[in-house]
Amino acid sequence: MADLHIDFAGIKSKNPFWLASGPPTNTGYQVQRAFDAGWGGAVWKTLGDPVINVTSRFSGLNYGGQRVAGFNNIELITDRPLEVNLREIRETKRAYPDHAIIASLMVEPKQEKWHEIVKRVEDVGVDGLELNFGCPHGMAERGMGSASGQVPELVEKQTYWTKEAAETPVIVKLTPNITDITATAYAAAQGGADAISMINTINSLMGVDLDTWNTIPNVAGKGTHGGYCGPAVKPIALSMVAECATQPDIPVPISGIGGIENWQDAAEFMLMGASSVQVCTAAMHHGFRIVEDMIDGLNNYLDEKGLASVSDLVGRSVSKYKKWGDLDLNHKVVARINQDYCIHCNKCHIACEDAAHQCIEFYTESDGTRALKVREQDCVGCNLCSIVCPAEGAIDMIDQPSDVSMTWNERQRLISTFGG
Amino acid sequence: MDSAATNAWKIFDEVKPDMKPKEVMEEANRCLFCFDAPCMKACPTHIDVPLFIKKITTGNMKGSARIIMEANPVAATCARVCPTEELCEGACVLNDASLPIMIGDLQRHTMNWAMKNNPQLFEAGEQNGKRVAVIGAGPAGLSSARELARYGYQVTVFEKQAEAGGLDTYGIVPFRLPKHVALWEVEQIKKLGVSIQTNTEVGKDVSIQAVLDGFDAVILAIGMAHVPPLGIPGEELDGVFDAIQLIERVKSGHVTDRFSGKKAVVIGAGNTAIDAATCLKRLGAARVQIVYRRSEKEMTAYPFEYRFAKEEGIEFRWQTQPKRIEGDENGNVTSVVCAPIMLGEKDASGRRRPIEIDNAPFPMNTDVVVKAIGQMRDVPLIEAFDLAHDHGVVAVDPLTYQTSNPKVYAAGDVIFGNGKGEAMVVAAAEQGKKTAQAIHEQLLSKI
Numbered sequence: 001m002a003d004l005h006i007d008f009a010g011i012k013s014k015n016p017f018w019l020a021s022g023p024p025t026n027t028g029y030q031v032q033r034a035f036d037a038g039w040g041g042a043v044w045k046t047l048g049d050p051v052i053n054v055t056s057r058f059s060g061l062n063y064g065g066q067r068v069a070g071f072n073n074i075e076l077i078t079d080r081p082l083e084v085n086l087r088e089i090r091e092t093k094r095a096y097p098d099h100a101i102i103a104s105l106m107v108e109p110k111q112e113k114w115h116e117i118v119k120r121v122e123d124v125g126v127d128g129l130e131l132n133f134g135c136p137h138g139m140a141e142r143g144m145g146s147a148s149g150q151v152p153e154l155v156e157k158q159t160y161w162t163k164e165a166a167e168t169p170v171i172v173k174l175t176p177n178i179t180d181i182t183a184t185a186y187a188a189a190q191g192g193a194d195a196i197s198m199i200n201t202i203n204s205l206m207g208v209d210l211d212t213w214n215t216i217p218n219v220a221g222k223g224t225h226g227g228y229c230g231p232a233v234k235p236i237a238l239s240m241v242a243e244c245a246t247q248p249d250i251p252v253p254i255s256g257i258g259g260i261e262n263w264q265d266a267a268e269f270m271l272m273g274a275s276s277v278q279v280c281t282a283a284m285h286h287g288f289r290i291v292e293d294m295i296d297g298l299n300n301y302l303d304e305k306g307l308a309s310v311s312d313l314v315g316r317s318v319s320k321y322k323k324w325g326d327l328d329l330n331h332k333v334v335a336r337i338n339q340d341y342c343i344h345c346n347k348c349h350i351a352c353e354d355a356a357h358q359c360i361e362f363y364t365e366s367d368g369t370r371a372l373k374v375r376e377q378d379c380v381g382c383n384l385c386s387i388v389c390p391a392e393g394a395i396d397m398i399d400q401p402s403d404v405s406m407t408w409n410e411r412q413r414l415i416s417t418f419g420g
Numbered sequence: 421m422d423s424a425a426t427n428a429w430k431i432f433d434e435v436k437p438d439m440k441p442k443e444v445m446e447e448a449n450r451c452l453f454c455f456d457a458p459c460m461k462a463c464p465t466h467i468d469v470p471l472f473i474k475k476i477t478t479g480n481m482k483g484s485a486r487i488i489m490e491a492n493p494v495a496a497t498c499a500r501v502c503p504t505e506e507l508c509e510g511a512c513v514l515n516d517a518s519l520p521i522m523i524g525d526l527q528r529h530t531m532n533w534a535m536k537n538n539p540q541l542f543e544a545g546e547q548n549g550k551r552v553a554v555i556g557a558g559p560a561g562l563s564s565a566r567e568l569a570r571y572g573y574q575v576t577v578f579e580k581q582a583e584a585g586g587l588d589t590y591g592i593v594p595f596r597l598p599k600h601v602a603l604w605e606v607e608q609i610k611k612l613g614v615s616i617q618t619n620t621e622v623g624k625d626v627s628i629q630a631v632l633d634g635f636d637a638v639i640l641a642i643g644m645a646h647v648p649p650l651g652i653p654g655e656e657l658d659g660v661f662d663a664i665q666l667i668e669r670v671k672s673g674h675v676t677d678r679f680s681g682k683k684a685v686v687i688g689a690g691n692t693a694i695d696a697a698t699c700l701k702r703l704g705a706a707r708v709q710i711v712y713r714r715s716e717k718e719m720t721a722y723p724f725e726y727r728f729a730k731e732e733g734i735e736f737r738w739q740t741q742p743k744r745i746e747g748d749e750n751g752n753v754t755s756v757v758c759a760p761i762m763l764g765e766k767d768a769s770g771r772r773r774p775i776e777i778d779n780a781p782f783p784m785n786t787d788v789v790v791k792a793i794g795q796m797r798d799v800p801l802i803e804a805f806d807l808a809h810d811h812g813v814v815a816v817d818p819l820t821y822q823t824s825n826p827k828v829y830a831a832g833d834v835i836f837g838n839g840k841g842e843a844m845v846v847a848a849a850e851q852g853k854k855t856a857q858a859i860h861e862q863l864l865s866k867i
């Protein structure tokens with residue numbers, strides 16, 4: 001049994017699995033149920049000045065018969081009075097002293113507003129603060145959420161104001177609705193953030209109803225852009241974590257959020273530099289009980305890898321994440337079809353023929369059956385055939401022996417030295 | 421074994437292959453991960469089905485195996501022999517909306533992984549100084565032993581056969597349940613420090629008094645015994661067999677050619693009859709007919725067994741009552757003379773009473789007769805323990821599995837009521853678990 005305890009910027013938790021700020025962390029009742037189920041920590045539903053929420057609020061993207069491949073919402077921050085939330089946080093923290101409770105905060109971009117709310121939540125015993133600079137709808141129209149989160153100066157300034165008042169660690173939660181997330185991550189670090197978390201939800205419109213022509217979801221026949229999350233956003237979130245983790249001038253711990261459903265997703269985020277992970281949609285889809293397999297699966301995985309502690313996993317893939325210019329131009333892989341596993345759907349052929357480099361061809365076996373093989377000299381190793389192949393093991397991408405490595409950047413340097 | 425014998429043995433290999441990797445993932449991902457899932461409630465051992473399937477989808481096979489075996493110590497066996505369409509799969513919510521999840525096959529897949537990789541899933545509890553004797557190493561006895569070992573008891577299992585496993589090892593045909601599966605489960609239990617003394621019959625090799633005196637509690641898990649006599653003339657002829665003994669010999673690796681090309685009649689229509697009939701087919705019998713005095717509806721064999729038998733080419737003669745077995749001058753069976761049957765009102769067991777139609781007997785020519793009309797009870801042993809019983813069915817408290825002697829508990833087929841359909845491995849396993857819990861609760865106060 002590996003040690004799953006983490007110390008995230010000073011916030012201690014018995015495992016790296018936290019519930020992200022959202023509907024599952026709306027009340028003390030829910031957070032306590034989550035802790036009973038095994039979650040190590042919870043980021044409380046964002047606190048601020050009371051709002052009014054609309055109905056309906058959510059929609060799910062179903063893909064090929066699977067429900068909730070993606071999820072979107074037009075919900076705002078908490079609509080419960082601050083006093084009620086504070087009382088429940090205090091009660092929950094008392095009953096669960098070994099679990100991490102982080103207060104998510106969003107107020108107008110004014111110094112005294114931040115000072116006031118920080119003081120009030122720290123009074124009830126939270127372990128840390130998370131500044132919500134991410135919500136893409138509703139709050140942005142009031143100059144909060146992603147409206148502040150998209151402007152590096154505002155991120156830095158508000159982080160700074162918070163730090164002036166805060167005694168507990170401050171995490172800045174970043175919006176993905178920005179061209180380069182490292183700009184705001186850097187600003188947060190400059191403002192004194194103890195850690196950053198990402199991602200909040202992505203601008204999206206889930207769909208249009210073909211009968212009523214209403215947006216999905218709709219509120220009395222009208223709709224608006226909402227925040228996208230769930231399994232579909234994982235690759236976007238993971239790349240943003242990687243971008244920040246590889247920046248030496250963003251030297252703060254990262255809490256990874258976005259599309260995490262199981263221990264495997266969590267482990268990927270941790271390998272890419274996240275030292276805690278947060279989950280919202282998966283808990284909404286299946287309930288708090290999913291954390292059991294997250295803990296058990298991660299434990300078994302660490303044992304299998306011979307790692308004594310989950311912290312030994314953090315960041316192990318960061319050095320493998322590079323700029324395109326640092327990739328070896330001489331490296332070559334080619335596709336190879338394994339006849340033992342091929343089920344002859346011919347999908348690789350048509351994919352290569354119509355959309356790649358026309359190098360998977362039919363031939364006739366000695367017994368007269370038709371089969372496919374790759375003309376390796378023409379294969380560019382793009383992976384398309386193996387991506388569309390439905391049969392496990394039928395197409396392998398094989399590393400080819402290559403010359404000495406030469407990246408684009410090295411090549412440019414050589415040209416400028418000798419060529420120009 | 422020479423090569424002919426090896427080949428002969430091959431036909432006894434497990435019929436059903438493991439699921440293919442792609443099939444596993446597609447099926448496992450189809451599971452809805454229901455909350456308060458009906459499949460979990462329908463499983464007599466209450467395996468957390470959605471959770472073990474979720475763990476398959478995340479590649480956490482060790483976790484999947486742990487969830488299954490936590491609830492059911494003989495889950496590799498159960499994945500092969502449970503009537504899943506009447507249990508977990510029958511309860512799956514997708515029965516209405518689509519097709520039920522193939523829970524049994526997914527469980528078998530996880531258990532196959534476990535048998536191959538042998539992860540350490542459980543540990544013995546800290547020794548609490550109490551000793552429990554278990555009589556009989558069938559699923560009921562093994563399951564109670566595993567639980568007791570985890571609670572910290574020192575457990576000794578007495579088994580009269582040469583190998584442990586009970587009917588899982590000796591009674592269920594190898595092409596449905598290979599012997600190595602049951603023996604692997606036995607190994608897992610031994611790993612927890614349980615001592616299993618085989619070739620040790622209680623009442624013969626060890627005295628009853630020694631067992632009662634030497635332990636803090638005793639679990640009687642002796643199952644049932646051999647097939648009772650038919651009570652018709654000709655039973656002593658050469659060519660009349662006991663189904664359970666026949667299967668036992670095959671499972672022990674004795675493949676004979678004496679049935680090759682022969683005609684056989686199997687009497688009875690429970691799972692023993694089906695197993696015996698399909699076994700005979702594999703031993704080369706030319707024609708195998710099952711005769712049963714009631715109709716297809718009253719047959720106790722499970723639908724999947726019935727389907728399997730028909731696929732194997734077994735013929736069924738319903739409403740047919742054997743009257744006598746006839747032989748030639750050398751004492752070899754030549755035919756069974758049967759009477760046709762009419763079905764009357766329902767009897768105490770809820771099935772329609774068979775009424776013989778007189779004056780219409782007819783012979784069925786055959787070389788072999790196999791009796792599979794149920795199992796007898798070891799009444800002498802039960803009485804030697806001085807336990808209250810009803811025709812050999814030991815009476816127990818339904819909650820604590822305690823017999824009329826408060827120190828003696830009973831679980832499995834030995835408490836299985838007559839006329840209640842078919843006994844099941846999974847029920848025996850659950851009773852074993854519950855008995856262990858009851859003993860723990862009872863003895864805990866004394867620790």
Ligand SMILES: Cc1cc2nc3c(=O)[nH]c(=O)nc-3n(C[C@H](O)[C@H](O)[C@H](O)COP(=O)(O)OP(=O)(O)OC[C@H]3O[C@@H](n4cnc5c(N)ncnc54)[C@H](O)[C@@H]3O)c2cc1C
Nearest residue numbers: 556558559560580586587622642643692832833843844845
């Ligand atoms: C042919 C056949 C097919 C079956 N098919 C299925 C099926 O498909 N699915 C299903 O769920 N169930 C099936 N069953 C039923 C299932 O096998 C039983 O319900 C189950 O094995 C009962 O478990 P048990 O532990 O109570 O008894 P058993 O498995 O009978 O084990 C009892 C053990 O006690 C030992 N013993 C007896 N007396 C003594 C003594 N005095 N001292 C020491 N040891 C003793 C015996 O040798 C035996 O090993 C089948 C049964 C038969 C006979």
Ligand SMILES: Cc1cc2nc3c(=O)[nH]c(=O)nc-3n(C[C@H](O)[C@H](O)[C@H](O)COP(=O)(O)O)c2cc1C
Nearest residue numbers: 020021022046073199200229230258259279280281
């Ligand atoms: C309905 C809903 C409400 C949310 N509310 C908040 C919120 O109040 N504060 C916040 O910081 N993030 C909020 N989020 C964003 C989540 O915390 C999380 O960043 C995002 O959903 C991505 O993670 P996921 O893919 O695990 O859901 C909300 C998400 C959803 C789906």
Ligand code: SF4
Nearest residue numbers: 023055056057058284
């Ligand atoms: S989940 Fe369904 S029942 Fe519950 S609040 Fe939402 S719409 Fe209502």
